[in-house]
Amino acid sequence: MSGQAVLTGIHFINGDEACCEGALAAGCRFFAGYPITPATEIAEGMSRRLPEVGGIYIQMEDELAAMAAVLGGSWGGAKAMTSTSGPGFSLMMENIGLGACTETPCVVCNVQRAGPSTGLPTLVGQADMMQARWGSHGDYEIIAISPSSPQEMFDFTIKAFNLAEQYRVPVMIMADEVVGHMTERVLIPPAKGIKIVNRKKPSISPKKYMPYKPDSDYVTPMANFGDGYHMHVTGLTHDERGYPVMDSATQEQMISRLVKKIRNNAEKIIDYDAYHIENADVVVVAYGISARSAKRAVMDARENGIKAGFIKLNTVWPFPEKLFNELAGNVKAMIMAEINMGQMVLELERCAAGQCLVRLVSHAGGAIIKPRSILEAIQATLKESS
Amino acid sequence: MSAQRRKKKTSQPHPQDELLRTDRLPHIWCPGCGIGTAFSCVITAIKKSEIPLDDIAMVSGIGCTGRMAGYIKLDSFHTTHGRAIPFATGLKLAHPEGSVIVTSGDGDLLAIGGNHFIHAARRNIDLTVICVNNFNYGMTGGQQAPSTPFGAKTTTSPIGSPEQPFNFCALAAACGAVYVARWTALHIRRLTVSITEAMKKPGFSFVEILSPCPTSFGRRNRIRNPLELVQFYHERSVIRNNIDPQEAALDFNNNLVVGKFVDTERPTFLDSYRLINRRELGDWPALEPKVPIPDKQVSG
The missing domain is CATH 3.40.50.970 (Thiamin diphosphate (ThDP)-binding fold, Pyr/PP domains)
Structure with missing residues (x-):
């Protein structure tokens, strides 16, 4: 040490x-x-x-x-x-x-x-x-x-x-x-x-401990091996005791909590950076390395007098549904820049729900997306939307 | 629900109730299955080991034997098919004070989990690995396994298995296990002693239990009666302690060699990890002193 x-x-x-x-x-x-x-x-x-x-x-x-x-x-x-x-x-x-x-x-x-x-x-x-x-x-x-x-x-x-x-x-x-x-x-x-978060530990006695009984935030306190709680942990569908139960009611209870744990806490989990999205006509969305090309492209677009904005996704899952659903009503178009044949753009389309144009700028991989490609996509998309 | 069940219980508690999740009983194993006996031996061994119960965990994969982890009242982990050993590896290394038992069937441990088995033995991870070998995939209805004897019928080898099975004990020993034993499900006392010794042994210990599966295996191989099946294994077994497990391939037409084959010492993974990280060893390989150049042998 x-x-x-x-x-x-x-x-x-x-x-x-x-x-x-x-x-x-x-x-x-x-x-x-x-x-x-x-x-x-x-x-x-x-x-x-x-x-x-x-x-x-x-x-x-x-x-x-x-x-x-x-x-x-x-x-x-x-x-x-x-x-x-x-x-x-x-x-x-x-x-x-x-x-x-x-x-x-x-x-x-x-x-x-x-x-x-x-x-x-x-x-x-x-x-x-x-x-x-x-x-x-x-x-x-x-x-x-x-x-x-x-x-x-x-x-x-x-x-x-x-x-x-x-x-x-x-x-x-x-x-x-x-x-x-x-x-x-x-x-x-x-x-x-540096802010550090540690898992919630059970505060009740091992006899009363229900390893999968959640608190109000849908998260259950977790005992580690050796803590004396003698819990059972299984990949089978399980009830609040952690015991396997093979029926549809338990499946519903377990899965809905696993899903709600993230979906109902999504607003607390989601993190993004936004640049110039107020009064933007077109917003470019990107994550990872593509976000850096996208930011550059948006800066270039603004220099050319285009009202472009940019959202950098820090959290990609859960996807910021509310943000894009609202934004889609206020812009002409949203563009996803990503190095694939169109993945997160599908989420963007889902959230836009037809309120604005959604376009993809991408290629299949092996190189980053050049800022120029994104700038061209911004110009083409604006032309298409007007 | 559990209160009702408790009422139904007979007034005499079972001597192993202390280590059972009695609210989960009855268990799912078929009548005549050897897993119950094996499980009972594991529980007795846990008590005999005198290791504090809070410090013992059971990890299992998928299959009939994998369900042991669901019935034992200890920290217990029922993981994915074949992955009990790597999960147990993480559990043990993150909590080295703990004693970790892996319970697994032949298909789980040595088909889908075979790669993990050989590497954990090579690394000498301090685990007690107990394999209930019933010569087929019991839970899915009796398919061919890496333990199925050549010629034995299963649902996926309806005429007879065309493959040669593994000798699990020889494999474990060859990969570096420090403790290797094999018993039938009728060798209760010897089996319990072996599991206790395996638990106390630092390093990768392996105990194989030849176990009857009358429902899926015996039924298709002319021994449908559970008692007859376990007697068949027991009667043909011969005890050969300390022999090279290579010599102990299972031969159903002749005899089934059982016994304690390996009981040796070797630094565990953690011993070696700590030793290396103390940086006390010299660089590898040792270039001094010079060793004499061996005579080159020309083959053929």
């Missing part, structure tokens, strides 16, 4: 390294992973840093095992995470579902590359966005956030742990190859300036 968990100061590091430092600052002390480009630097960083702060790094035999070990680590009382990219993310889906069903706080960082399958291992993509939301079978809700810079890789990793602990849910950091590999200035604040 020779090292410091919070390396307060100004650093020049890449996004993957910043993610490691954010995790340690958030209190992560368990990492189970499997190497994969472009997320390998996170595993490498954690293998070096965790022993310095008394934590455990283990490299598992595959991503199925990595995700299972992360859940086990969390029930063992540690703040636990893993990192991966597309092919590994696919394998993790099995136990992300278990994590959602058993309400296990944990963090998965997906440094996205272009897919499907092995795709472009070293080049950027943003095409796992729907997989993050729907990738495991059955009904559930997760939280996903998307950083656009190494600084946000640090900040958002802390945020991811806090959300995971507060809502007892797997939280995904939907990064991308460019953000993971770009090196920039990262400011790490003093430890006491």
Whole structure:
């Protein structure tokens, strides 16, 4: 335990390294992973840093095992995470579902590359966005956030742990190859300036403890292995005692709470940055690395006299429905910029509900979207809407 | 509901009630199944181990044996198919003071979970892994498993299994398990002793239990009567303690070798992790002192 968990100061590091430092600052002390480009630097960083702060790094035999070990680590009382990219993310889906069903706080960082399958291992993509939301079978809700810079890789990793602990849910950091590999200035604040959230623990006696009986915020207090609560945790449909019950009423009760836990707390979870959306004719929406191109394009558009606005999604799931539903009534068009063939744009269309034009600027992956492409899309969309 | 059930219970409490979620009984296992006996031996072993109950967890995957975790009144985790071992790995490493038991069937542990099994044994993760081997997938109605004997009938090998099964004990030993034993579900006393020893052993311990599945396996293989089936396993078993488990392949036409095959010491994953991170070991490989160059052998 020779090292410091919070390396307060100004650093020049890449996004993957910043993610490691954010995790340690958030209190992560368990990492189970499997190497994969472009997320390998996170595993490498954690293998070096965790022993310095008394934590455990283990490299598992595959991503199925990595995700299972992360859940086990969390029930063992540690703040636990893993990192991966597309092919590994696919394998993790099995136990992300278990994590959602058993309400296990944990963090998965997906440094996205272009897919499907092995795709472009070293080049950027943003095409796992729907997989993050729907990738495991059955009904559930997760939280996903998307950083656009190494600084946000640090900040958002802390945020991811806090959300995971507060809502007892797997939280995904939907990064991308460019953000993971770009090196920039990262400011790490003093430890006491970092807000840390820890999971709610049961305050009643083990005899009275109902492991899945929620408080008013839909979240249930969580006992860890060894706390003496002798709880049962299962991926089968379970009642408030945690016992499997195979009927439709229990299914309804469990699933509706898993969903409400996120949906009814969505306003507290959702985070975004808005620029010039008041009186805007057209609003560009983006996340991850595409948000940086989009911001530049919007600035250029404004210089050309176009009333353009910009929304950077920090939270991508749950999607800010209310925001876009209201905004759609006040603008001529909204444009989603993303490196895929159209994923989050579907959400934007759903929320716009026909009130304004919704257009996509995108390509299939392997490179970032150039600001010029977005500017052209702004101009074309405005022409179309007038 | 539970109050009503409690009323119905006979006045004599079962000696193992203390460790059972009695409000979940009756259990789902079929009459004549060996899992109940195996479970009972696990509970007795837990008591005998004298490990504080708060410090013991049971982790299981999917399948009939996987349901053990649902009936034991301890911290218990019923995970995904095949993933009990990696989940247990995380649980143990994050809470090293705890003692973690994995209960699993042959399909769960060594088909879908086979990769995790060999790597956990190689790393010597401190787990007690108990495998109830009933030679088929019981819960889904009796399909071929990696343990199904060559020629045995299952619903997916209706003429007879064309595959050779694993010798689980040999596999565990080859991968580095520090404790390996095999008993039938009728070797109650020896089995209980083995589970207790396995729990106390630091490192990856493996206990295989040859168990009757009259409903799904025996029925299709001419031994439909539960008692006959368990007697068949028991009568053909021969105890060969300390032999190389490679020599202990199951041969139903001849004999079924049981016994304690491996009981050795090796640093656990955590021992080694801590040792490495103390940075006391020199760099790998040792270049000094120089070792004599071995004679090159020409093959053929």
